[in-house]
Amino acid sequence: MNEPETSMKTACGSPVSESAGSAPAIEVRNLSRWFPGVHAVRDISFTVEPGQVIGFVGANGAGKTTTMRILATLDHPSSGEAFVCGHNVVTHPAEVRRCIGWMPDHYGTYGHMTVLEYLDFFARALGFGGEERIERIAEVMEFTDLTGLADRLIDALSKGMGQRLCLGRALLHDPEVLILDEPAAGLDPKARVELKHLIRLLAQEGKTVLISSHILSELGEMCDSLLFINQGRVIHHGSAESLRRGNSAASLIEVQITGSVAKLSAWATLSPHVTFREATKSGGRIEIDSVEPAVIASVLRRMIDDGIAVTDFHLQERKLEDAFIEILGEIEASGSPFVS
């Protein structure tokens, strides 16, 4: 299928606003939020640089939505501070609202309105008037591919179309930071791919995106880094790649060859930095005692030079889900709430 050539170039402008200056897009300092009987968020701190896409991961009730609602000025912290585009969410909520686009985990639409009326209402409510309002609506409809659905009642939209509409609404005022709470929840695979694609486009435009999801593999593909939260505490902040690799200083490689597996085993035994781990149907797993890409590449080159007919050679990574579970396990074992 063709990639859409739609973009938000005109609307989105530069990735970092002048008002934000050099301030991080999102900065959270020792943020806590408690409700009667519930400590939803406990002393969390993190920073998101402009243009980054950050995945916010955690089980239900971990504190993701509460944190996101505070960042969106819809709730207030019990202690600590949060800044979006350099503005304090408590003392300057209006400024924060101007630079964020918020997409909650629920639908948030009016069933008896058409797509066009819905976007028009929010464009008016955001203060757009006259031709500017028309242009904003047109750009958003074009970007989210809703033009053909403009006159359809929202009740008649599929979940995926509805999510695109919600994303369109969040983009109407061309925000610098997007806060998306479980945007892919309940979407079918096709709608999920479409949404992922739109988020990728927004990231290319330089938008900062904070996105929460249960589906870690999807976040891994989209995000520059992942923020794990558990029982109101941030337990890990790092890239998806580092998570997949884990803390290990070695790389596990899956190798497929033509010919005898014993040949691969013998070669590995004689080669420096390489250990043969186990045999598979048409090859085996070897461990290289480095994570440096250059070292891994040199091993592959040597293998070919030594006459092994390699048909597949790839780094075996942990699944993000496994990484998450492992981190939780480490926390339980250590008794400390933090993992470096």
Next chain:
Amino acid sequence: MISPPLTDARDALSVARRMKDFPSSFSPMLVKELRQGMRTHLFTVAFILLQSVMVLSLLAGLADPSSPAVDGFFWFFIVITLLIVQPLRGFNALSSEYLLNTMDLIQLTRLDSWRITVGKWSALNAQTLLFLTGVMPYLVMRYFLGNVDFITDLTGLLFLGLGSGLASAIAIGCSAFRQVVLRGVLLIAFGIGFVLLYVTIQTTLLRSGWGGSRLATMGLTAISLLYGSFFFLSFGASRIAPLSENHSTRKRLVALGFTALALGFLWFDIEWAVLTVVGLILSFACVDALTEPLPVYSKVLEPFRRHPLGRLGASFLAPGWLGGICFFLICFGIFTSFAWFVNRTSSSSPFPTGDPIAFATFLLSWANLFLFPLILIHLFFPRHASGSFTFGIYTFIQGCALLLTIMTATLAEALNRFDHLIFALVPIPSILLVAVENGGANDGYKLIYLATALLTLLIGIAVPLLRQRAAVSEFVRHLKRR
């Protein structure tokens, strides 16, 4: 892969251009509500039904122009449409935004809670205006058929329109509560009050010609309707508002402004009507102020911090029940002074005249009526003393107290014992009020009543302050912070 766009950029622009049916200067909420409201079956059905009934009544009028039944038929359906059907359409106005999960989304735009509420109310009134416009030709035709005073009819229609505005404001204000039962109870309670008020207006004003004081009473009625509409709209707005919005200061200043305006009608020699209206305005404002949550967003206090006079103003204008208590005391002072003045100058006083102790006990007991539920809330429901349930609990306690008062008074009447024994059994301010009104006690008991009333007032102020010391000191700290 994402599906290719069905249309190009020019198409999107031409599609978007269709959204020019309402000018950009219109309130976004009004536009949205009109688009949604006009599409509902209820509006269409009500409009067609009203038109049909108008045609029928006109035809019946042709047959017998002087029939009061035809006249009653004509007005009955207009009243039903304007005072019941239209306001009831606002029953879910604000709560539906929560139900649809759209309230958060709207609050992230430039619309504050006041604009959201007023937008919904304006949309309902715009549709009421359509109904009124639809009725106008029939009003004119009735005039030509004879036996109809056009000016009276027109005035009636005008007041129906104003009444519909107030009734809609009540429904929309109450719709801020998400609990259907509470919403329903409030709507019924306010609805009954509204009907009583409206019937009084209809019977005493519109049926009995024109005159200087009657015109003034109509002006006073208009003031009541306007304040009522404002009150219920701001009541709803402040209930849905995030903590960062301050609606309290405006609400309280407007109440004081309307009080001053109402006091201006003293020139027209209708002091009892003025006293009633002032009493109503201040009562509504005080109940609202006393049940506001205290945890105050520090940013809201910023304007008060800038100037020493601002800090003084914060003591009664800042959001929350703490400022509400001070506001209540000021209102009580205003009302007491005014009542004392009226009591001295008027010959037909409803107060216990000629007895300063009874007069003081009477006024203090009225004040205690407002504070009494607050004592119970802070003593027995401290967790709900400063939240969204406070108003509901307050109303519930007042309702129970009213019921208890009626039962006790009935019992006292049956036993023919309007004395301290009966009232000592039910120690609530309203019972004391009944005791003072009936004047059955001797001088010794009158002093005990006065002391009880005074003590209750002091307890009413002290209990919330002591029970919520932490919140109070936090509030004061925020106010003093530079």
